[in-house]
Amino acid sequence: MTRKPDLPQLLLDTALTLFAERTYEGTQMPAVAQRAQVGVGSIYRYFPSKEALGNAAFQYAKRTLLDDLTAALADGGPVSTSREEFALLWRGFTRYAGRHHAAFVFLEHQQHDTFLAPESQALAAEVDLFAADFIERGQRSGEIRAGDPQLLVALAFGAFAGLVKHLRPGGIAELPTEALTQTEEAVWALLHREATR
Template sequence: MTPRKPDLDRLLIDAAIALFAERTFEGTQMPAVAQRAGVGVGSIYRYFPSKEALGNAAFQHAKRALLDALAEALAEGGPSGSIRGEFGRFWRGFTRYASANPDAFVFLEHQQHDTFLAPDSRVLAEEIDRIAADFIERGQQAGEIRDGDAAQLVALAIGAFTGLVKLQRPGGLDTLPAEDLDRAEAAVWDLLHRKATP
């Protein structure tokens, strides 16, 4: 039995994500997406009436996969009630996602999406922000995370992780030795962690 071919809409989304990561959304033309997917340009418009519709489908696909990776990592065992343990699970979720989906991570985190995101895409984007801000606020209440605006602290932590991913391109996080990845995790935790006062 021959393996089932991926659905054409998924092929188009995958091609678009790869090109958006490489050239940005604004720098990608529909014929290039069709060529990368190995189809005619007209095939795109049977599934996506515009470049913006394709961009939103790609964004939603990538964000949902990231949400799934985070949910899976957060569900794993660890110290019960430990903010530090929960941070480690967040880190693993982001690391696994960025390793398995490097183009999608670059597309999500290294580009501005304000030019084309539809309201339902914005709601999905806000879901990850809400989960991360909730973690920061719980850590602050427990006295383990420094004071400050939760959204700003999330931006600092994600910015540090995004910078690490960018530094490792094009090889990806898989090329980073495990001990270096552990040190990076510890450094980002230190950025968030409330230091004990003497």
């Protein structure tokens, strides 16, 4: 007996794939239905509008990212330096971008302000605070350079997003371990505060 797929999750996954391929603005509900091989009415049973589907996809993608980052920190055990914590966060990002490539592309390469509901904006702010907290703690310890934490987060995220974009269509999952380590070192160098002599 075959297990019936989780239709809401199938619709979210399908929407994320299409949003990554065509952008949110360039994706119509019938295209989602066709790719998911369901009737358009099936989508509206779970998501009453394109905006509702977009927000659900955004929240799923952001929540999964936050969960992957939190899990990477937990799996790595206690850390004593910002560099060690960065390595764990890098691992979480690479795992997320490898397992959820379409979601990563959707989050990092598109504008979302045209359709985000307050719940989605609050979740985005939670992820931003998570990242800014890492920067601020590193600045207090003297390991991370001075500057606006949000700008430094944008610098590091931008570098990672550029790497993922450069590696399309295979994505970061196809990057050899040695190259992944080199890119981790390069992005850390963007954040690291050099010791003064």
